[in-house]
Amino acid sequence: VQMATARLKSRLTEIAAHLLEASVDDIELHDGEFAVKGSPGSTVALSEVAMTAYKPHKLLEGSDLGLEFVSYHEPKNLSYPSGAHGCVVEVDRTTGEISVRRYIAVDDCGVVINPLLARGQVQGGVVQGIAQALLEEVVYGDGAQPMTSTLVDYCVPSAADMPDIETHHLEIRTTGNSLGAKGLGEAGATAAPQAVVNAVVDAVGHLGIRTLDMPLTHLKMWKALHPDLQESE
Amino acid sequence: MRHDIELSVNGTPTAVNVESRQLLVYLLREQLGLTGTHVGCDTSNCGACTVLVDGEAVKSCTVLAVAADGASVVTVEGLGTGQTLSPVQEGFRQCHGLQCGYCTPGMVMAATSLLLDNPHPEPTEIREGIEGNLCRCTGYQMIVESVQWAAEHGGAGPVAAAEREGAHT
Numbered sequence: 001v002q003m004a005t006a007r008l009k010s011r012l013t014e015i016a017a018h019l020l021e022a023s024v025d026d027i028e029l030h031d032g033e034f035a036v037k038g039s040p041g042s043t044v045a046l047s048e049v050a051m052t053a054y055k056p057h058k059l060l061e062g063s064d065l066g067l068e069f070v071s072y073h074e075p076k077n078l079s080y081p082s083g084a085h086g087c088v089v090e091v092d093r094t095t096g097e098i099s100v101r102r103y104i105a106v107d108d109c110g111v112v113i114n115p116l117l118a119r120g121q122v123q124g125g126v127v128q129g130i131a132q133a134l135l136e137e138v139v140y141g142d143g144a145q146p147m148t149s150t151l152v153d154y155c156v157p158s159a160a161d162m163p164d165i166e167t168h169h170l171e172i173r174t175t176g177n178s179l180g181a182k183g184l185g186e187a188g189a190t191a192a193p194q195a196v197v198n199a200v201v202d203a204v205g206h207l208g209i210r211t212l213d214m215p216l217t218h219l220k221m222w223k224a225l226h227p228d229l230q231e232s233e
Numbered sequence: 234m235r236h237d238i239e240l241s242v243n244g245t246p247t248a249v250n251v252e253s254r255q256l257l258v259y260l261l262r263e264q265l266g267l268t269g270t271h272v273g274c275d276t277s278n279c280g281a282c283t284v285l286v287d288g289e290a291v292k293s294c295t296v297l298a299v300a301a302d303g304a305s306v307v308t309v310e311g312l313g314t315g316q317t318l319s320p321v322q323e324g325f326r327q328c329h330g331l332q333c334g335y336c337t338p339g340m341v342m343a344a345t346s347l348l349l350d351n352p353h354p355e356p357t358e359i360r361e362g363i364e365g366n367l368c369r370c371t372g373y374q375m376i377v378e379s380v381q382w383a384a385e386h387g388g389a390g391p392v393a394a395a396e397r398e399g400a401h402t
Contacts, residue, residue, distance in 0.1 A: 116329045117329065119329075119375075120329050120370075120371060120372075120375055123371065123372035123374045124332060124369075124370045124371050124372040125372075127374075128369070150274065150276055150278050151274055151278040151279055151367060152278045156279075156367050158360075158363075158364045158365070158366075158367060159361075159364055159366075159368075159376065160357075160360045160361050160364045162360075162372065162374075164356075164374050164377075165374060
């Protein structure tokens with residue numbers, strides 16, 4: 001996008017220079033208007049320049065028509081985003097129910113291009129990761145009968161199951177592309193399961209529980225917390 | 234067996250002939266061409282098909298079309314006033330309340346119904362109010378913020394308010 005828009009700007013500047021009868025080097029773009037440096041009255045609106053791009057009789061002979069540009073960028077190397085996630089969990093020792101009381105995500109995706117979208121990516125990913133840690137599972141019964149047949153059985157979480165996520169960014173540029181941006185979409189979903197399960201194991205470690213396998217459903221937690229009350233086979 | 238039914242859809246009196254087994258969501262999408270209402274799970278788990286029936290949020294994949302005979306139905310297409318979005322729709326736009334957009338029409342309808350019941354909900358009340366609607370992308374936080382935005386900018390909006398009013402008179 002950055003490369004294509006740079007070419008777009010250069011084409012618009014050429015057309016503006018032609019319309020204003022000035023040198024390309026003297027054209028500046030401010031607030032939707034092209035102007036000639038040092039000549040205040042001499043301006044043309046961006047919209048007019050754009051319209052002119054489609055009118056061959058107003059362009060220099062031999063100019064290309066239109067304002068469409070497609071650019072491809074092949075990164076020389078992968079980018080390496082990183083981050084640290086932590087959370088506070090509450091375990092109800094009577095029922096085995098776990099709730100995430102607070103979740104903090106700090107990610108380095110390089111330059112944050114759009115902070116709102118970046119926050120949305122992390123929140124969505126983290127909630128998916130928390131759900132993987134606590135709820136989501138495909139279960140087969142006797143004779144390989146699938147028991148998980150709906151979204152509610154699998155347990156895609158609802159809004160009421162999930163906490164707010166606090167997101168922060170450390171911006172360390174990558175040199176792999178001219179924006180300095182790294183990937184972020186998978187950060188939440190890859191970090192959250194470990195953060196949640198580690199927090200739960202930490203919370204119940206003093207009871208002698210050292211490992212737990214996801215998902216930490218109420219029943220699984222209750223069994224882990226009450227080994228003396230197991231149902232008899 | 235087929236039935237002649239009459240209902241109001243987004244304010245337009247509509248007479249249609251439907252099969253007994255026809256679901257409301259397929260009447261809206263396939264017979265009336267209102268494809269803003271989505272089918273997510275077809276089993277009333279996900280809420281993507283939520284519409285207003287007589288001013289209340291209803292999962293239209295669980296309602297037979299014949300059961301809506303005489304009712305007033307509003308879909309996401311009918312929430313705004315043609316030129317302007319409803320406050321809930323605008324809130325989703327302002328607060329990045331969606332990513333892929335699949336759950337959005339149902340979320341918007343459920344949130345609209347919630348704001349009719351409770352014009353100034355707390356965040357936890359919003360989370361409980363949209364509990365019947367699943368979203369896989371956003372993690373819900375920005376949907377909650379979108380509904381809060383709507384609560385501060387006109388609530389459910391005039392179309393939905395008139396529907397609820399009409400159903401109770």
